[in-house]
Amino acid sequence: MTRSPTQTADAVSATAPVVINLLSQARYLSGVREFIFSVARRFGFDEKSASHIALAVDEAVCNIIRHGYDKRADGQITVGLWPIPEDAPEGRNTEGIRIVIEDSAKQVDPDKIKGRDLADVRPGGLGVHIMKQVMNEVTYEKRAKGGMRLTMIKYLSASPSEEGDNHAD
């Protein structure tokens, strides 16, 4: 079972079985990565896919710090994650993972958030491309109360044989 992003409402911290709250500071990235990697492994993802899921979250949080909060150090970021289906029994592989990242940073038109043309080799602008490449679904939306919400889904069945078959914008 999957949920549409809008069904999460503004309550990731209240509804997710596990939540990470962090300030918009890059020094917390490694801890977030390690946690996401560890949970993804428990959900049944192989090491490569779990590593890619952690990378996608890292890139998403980096973008929020860099572009959303303009490197301000006091911004709030909430990362919530769910197994798919949400009632997947413990001790068994899930069908996937759903990650929702919310911030209170400036809002951006979701249609304007795109990966850049990779033929244009230059520093920066790779984060969205990487997220879209390694996850099965990546959806941005504006939160009703301000800030942005990013929902990313990765299915276990797409791992690892279909990995790399996704193509970003």
Next chain:
Amino acid sequence: MQIDVSPLQSATMLKPHGDVDMSCARDLQGALHQALRAKPERLIVNLEDVSYMDSSGVATLVEAMQIARKSKTSVVLCNLQDRVRSIFEIARLDRVFKIAATADEALAN
């Protein structure tokens, strides 16, 4: 972050240690800029002790490669761990950078 710098005969080798992400990409950038100021024939970035890199680290290396081109310095990456190689492949930069399997190979080619 710790970055070892080894001046060799016609090359300089940089060896960063630890994860390269947004929190320390600036350290790597500083070390790369400093090494490139001496305009070595070859700048080797030995990633043997880097187990993780995000796009902040990749962007730093792309920038260094672009600076290096202007002074005809060749940038070679070597000893990429699987996770690090993966991000270069995802960004299709494995076709843009010279990547050697080992430091010896990076020095020889």
